[in-house]
Amino acid sequence: MEPFVKLASTAVPFYKDDVDTDQIIPARFLKGTTKAGLAEKMFYDWRYDEQGNLLPDSPFNAEKHRGSRILVSGNNFGCGSSREHAPWSLTDYGFKAIIAGSFADIFYNNALKNFLLPVALPIPVVQALIRRVEADPSLPIEIDLPAQQVTLPGQGVYSFEINPFRKKCLLEGLDDIAYVMSYLPKIEAFEAARE
Amino acid sequence: MTQPLTLYEKIWNAHVVHQDAGGPAILYIDRHLIHEVTSPQAFSGLKQRGFPVRRPDLTTATEDHSIPTTDRSLPVADEQARNQLETLASNCREHGIALYDVASGHQGIVHVIGPELGLTQPGMTIVCGDSHTSTHGAFGALAFGIGTSEVELVMASQCLLQSPSKTMEVRVEGELKPGVTAKDVILYIISRLGIGGATGHVIEYTGSAIRSLSMEGRMTLCNMSIEAGARAGMVAPDKVTFDYLRGKPFSPQGEAFEAACARWRELKSDEGARFDAQLLLQAEDIEPMVTYGTNPGMAMKISERLPMPETAPTPQEKAELEDALGYMNLSGGQPIAGTAIDYVFIGSCTNARIEDLRAAADILRNRRVADHIKALVVPGSAEVKHQAETEGLAEIFVASGCEWREPGCSMCIAMNGDFVPPGKACASTSNRNFKGRQGKGSRTFLVSPAMAAAAAVTGYLTDVRTLEEAR
Ligand code: SF4
Numbered sequence: 001m002e003p004f005v006k007l008a009s010t011a012v013p014f015y016k017d018d019v020d021t022d023q024i025i026p027a028r029f030l031k032g033t034t035k036a037g038l039a040e041k042m043f044y045d046w047r048y049d050e051q052g053n054l055l056p057d058s059p060f061n062a063e064k065h066r067g068s069r070i071l072v073s074g075n076n077f078g079c080g081s082s083r084e085h086a087p088w089s090l091t092d093y094g095f096k097a098i099i100a101g102s103f104a105d106i107f108y109n110n111a112l113k114n115f116l117l118p119v120a121l122p123i124p125v126v127q128a129l130i131r132r133v134e135a136d137p138s139l140p141i142e143i144d145l146p147a148q149q150v151t152l153p154g155q156g157v158y159s160f161e162i163n164p165f166r167k168k169c170l171l172e173g174l175d176d177i178a179y180v181m182s183y184l185p186k187i188e189a190f191e192a193a194r195e
Numbered sequence: 196m197t198q199p200l201t202l203y204e205k206i207w208n209a210h211v212v213h214q215d216a217g218g219p220a221i222l223y224i225d226r227h228l229i230h231e232v233t234s235p236q237a238f239s240g241l242k243q244r245g246f247p248v249r250r251p252d253l254t255t256a257t258e259d260h261s262i263p264t265t266d267r268s269l270p271v272a273d274e275q276a277r278n279q280l281e282t283l284a285s286n287c288r289e290h291g292i293a294l295y296d297v298a299s300g301h302q303g304i305v306h307v308i309g310p311e312l313g314l315t316q317p318g319m320t321i322v323c324g325d326s327h328t329s330t331h332g333a334f335g336a337l338a339f340g341i342g343t344s345e346v347e348l349v350m351a352s353q354c355l356l357q358s359p360s361k362t363m364e365v366r367v368e369g370e371l372k373p374g375v376t377a378k379d380v381i382l383y384i385i386s387r388l389g390i391g392g393a394t395g396h397v398i399e400y401t402g403s404a405i406r407s408l409s410m411e412g413r414m415t416l417c418n419m420s421i422e423a424g425a426r427a428g429m430v431a432p433d434k435v436t437f438d439y440l441r442g443k444p445f446s447p448q449g450e451a452f453e454a455a456c457a458r459w460r461e462l463k464s465d466e467g468a469r470f471d472a473q474l475l476l477q478a479e480d481i482e483p484m485v486t487y488g489t490n491p492g493m494a495m496k497i498s499e500r501l502p503m504p505e506t507a508p509t510p511q512e513k514a515e516l517e518d519a520l521g522y523m524n525l526s527g528g529q530p531i532a533g534t535a536i537d538y539v540f541i542g543s544c545t546n547a548r549i550e551d552l553r554a555a556a557d558i559l560r561n562r563r564v565a566d567h568i569k570a571l572v573v574p575g576s577a578e579v580k581h582q583a584e585t586e587g588l589a590e591i592f593v594a595s596g597c598e599w600r601e602p603g604c605s606m607c608i609a610m611n612g613d614f615v616p617p618g619k620a621c622a623s624t625s626n627r628n629f630k631g632r633q634g635k636g637s638r639t640f641l642v643s644p645a646m647a648a649a650a651a652v653t654g655y656l657t658d659v660r661t662l663e664e665a666r
Contacts, residue, residue, distance in 0.1 A: 020490070
């Protein structure tokens with residue numbers, strides 16, 4: 001995977017609590033066997049009308065937010081189903097980070113495994129950020145992973161938490177499978193001891 | 196004296212293969228369950244790396260999410276679904292994984308067949324690319340849902356990388372009132388915790404009301420732990436657990452079973468074990484429940500009136516409640532009982548086991564489904580279906596006007612052609628009432644099987660106790 005170190009980007013504001021993975025990608029689009037083409041289906045019911053026409057005012061379609069790599073949302077983002085299609089569709093669309101009040105567990109893990117950085121900030125900070133992005137879609141946001149800091153111009157610099165192991169994986173582009181497989185002899189010994 | 200440990204800590208400690216200082220643990224996985232939707236990309240990833248499935252003997256597959264529940268002698272009409280099912284079958288063949296497909300006679304929802312086959316046992320670590328893997332915690336196992344990258348990791352190594360969770364005890368003391376089921380208990384718990392209330396935690400359910408639940412009731416309870424945000428839910432194993440497991444195909448047999456029971460009896464939280472959070476509830480406070488909004492935390496007693504947005508504590512909560520009531524086509528202050536519905540779905544990994552079908556059939560016996568209602572009864576597995584037919588339950592469903600289907604996830608997730616049309620309201624025994632979960636624009640009211648049957652009979656949300664009294 002390509003490492004994640006720093007990101008400077010504008011943001012898409014989508015302020016809601018409890019955004020579930022059925023919203024991020026409805027189950028009817030889970031019938032594929034590859035990861036291809038999921039960007040089109042991301043937030044489908046928020047982006048298309050009954051006839052399947054693009055809704056131009058949806059924040060995910062609006063010209064003013066085009067090319068933004070950061071999504072901003074509320075508390076408990078990514079709750080519900082464990083489908084990894086949710087982070088796949090978000091990264092396929094182009095997102096590299098999500099700033100939210102908090103994240104649901106499984107989504108948080110799935111996001112990190114896809115090098116999509118989940119950044120939890122205090123909810124008042126997120127709310128203020130949403131207002132500012134809505135007022136000025138060109139607002140540049142900077143995320144510095146080594147420093148674990150987010151710079152919101154004119155608002156402040158905020159620290160965020162990340163597990164040190166996960167941080168290292170992101171910074172170095174490391175993959176869980178390679179790491180765990182390097183302990184194969186220990187796994188075999190564990191199995192043998194239990195027989 | 197050694198430090199008292201929770202059940203979760205005991206299972207965790209017994210499965211740590213390795214842990215670097217400050218890093219996550221490499222946790223050994225005893226049982227890996229897979230299905231057609233979240234496995235194909237994992238198999239392709241594995242192939243790209245040139246790895247085999249390391250322990251096909253600990254891996255079990257079934258088809259449930261996208262499989263049709265209609266006539267199984269016909270080919271699957273939806274090309275994408277067919278491709279998914281065929282991909283699973285060929286991956287299983289290639290890697291030597293047991294696949295419980297239709298021909299096996301054991302096909303069913305992954306969280307129904309695991310326990311039914313005795314694959315789920317106390318003290319195990321069990322994972323599946325599906326959030327309702329928490330179901331298996333009912334046996335005192337540590338069971339949770341994982342993403343597809345993790346499915347690939349388990350296939351490659353039989354391990355996961357995990358950081359320990361926090362622990363939460365949810366204790367329910369006392370005796371459940373008549374008409375109150377495990378589904379009502381868990382909906383009540385979620386309404387108290389909120390849908391993010393247990394995030395980062397593994398819940399252990401304790402107390403006399405939990406002990407009194409059957410194995411199937413405990414599965415319903417643990418199933419929806421994820422709906423409170425919990426990583427997993429568990430109940431310490433006891434005689435109820437052992438009786439259930441005795442004689443199951445993959446359970447230890449004979450003397451080995453007795454030896455296993457002796458080990459399993461140790462699987463409980465020690466006196467004085469510390470939980471990071473606790474919630475104490477009284478069984479007497481619980482009534483038949485129903486959800487009214489667009490997440491499972493928005494649940495209320497069937498006897499209550501809908502909350503009014505004007506009285507919400509914050510502007511944001513007011514807006515959310517308005518949005519939810521608007522979507523559900525409800526107005527604040529009205530009684531929830533009497534809300535008209537169009538569809539009834541009795542099924543899903545929450546409530547499609549034999550006891551669930553018995554409870555629904557008890558209400559439907561000698562009654563008719565209201566004229567305008569379309570009611571689907573979808574057994575959780577081929578075994579449940581067979582049992583229900585043997586007991587005469589299927590006949591009751593058909594005679595009352597329900598459709599009796601083949602096993603699968605069906606209208607719980609609406610991937611297989613069974614769905615609730617836009618704007619229509621469904622009383623459903625499943626676990627999620629998110630916008631569009633049962634089909635685009637669908638409106639879902641989550642209830643117990645008996646409550647769903649009651650709604651089918653009257654055509655509106657009904658306190659099942661009024662029908663039970665009428666007998
Ligand atoms: S029945 Fe519903 S919740 Fe259960 S595994 Fe199937 S889709 Fe998921």
